[in-house]
Amino acid sequence: IIMGSSYLELYKEGTKVPIEDISNTSIEKISAQNISKKQKEELLAAYEKGRPKETYENEEHIKLLKNEFSETLNNKDTFVFNIRFNNEIVAFATFHKENEDTLHIGGLTFIEDVRNPAIAVAVMNAIMNEFGDFNIKGLVHSKNKILNMYQNRFGFKIIKELPREENAGELYYEIERPKNMEMELKKAA
Numbered sequence: 001i002i003m004g005s006s007y008l009e010l011y012k013e014g015t016k017v018p019i020e021d022i023s024n025t026s027i028e029k030i031s032a033q034n035i036s037k038k039q040k041e042e043l044l045a046a047y048e049k050g051r052p053k054e055t056y057e058n059e060e061h062i063k064l065l066k067n068e069f070s071e072t073l074n075n076k077d078t079f080v081f082n083i084r085f086n087n088e089i090v091a092f093a094t095f096h097k098e099n100e101d102t103l104h105i106g107g108l109t110f111i112e113d114v115r116n117p118a119i120a121v122a123v124m125n126a127i128m129n130e131f132g133d134f135n136i137k138g139l140v141h142s143k144n145k146i147l148n149m150y151q152n153r154f155g156f157k158i159i160k161e162l163p164r165e166e167n168a169g170e171l172y173y174e175i176e177r178p179k180n181m182e183m184e185l186k187k188a189a
Contacts, residue, residue, distance in 0.1 A: 050109035
């Protein structure tokens with residue numbers, strides 16, 4: 001709570017601190033093969049609690065998401081990009097390589113106590129700093145409140161709509177950010 005509130009206040013004052021520079025914050029990349037059963041349970045619980053309230057309007061949808069996330073954590077090709085504060089999870093996302101140039105991001109989750117726009121931007125900045133040399137693809141719920149941030153601040157584009165029948169009746173978009181987007185965003189800044 002303190003971290004989330006403090007970070008938001010700094011951001012409002014115009015002070016932008018990279019999340020990795022905050023005292024007692026660590027960023028780790030862990031292969032799914034090296035995540036213990038206890039850690040997987042911790043991530044799954046955080047993932048479920050971290051879904052937007054719109055997700056819970058459709059019980060079949062949340063069940064589908066939990067099953068997909070659990071399968072992701074059991075995939076040997078998955079790794080978790082995990083941000084901790086005082087050794088507790090603050091935010092995380094899963095990644096796997098689609099090919100040599102492209103990563104697929106999934107399960108982006110923010111713990112409720114730190115869920116705010118400033119933290120979201122800081123986490124995405126950390127992700128882009130780490131993986132900006134790759135094309136990044138992902139799926140996003142059409143009602144996700146940070147879809148605009150993905151598009152406007154980080155250069156993701158909607159490349160297609162996914163059939164609702166494959167997503168428990170919910171509308172999802174496939175989004176993509178080309179690896180050269182970082183240079184284009186810097187030029188525009």
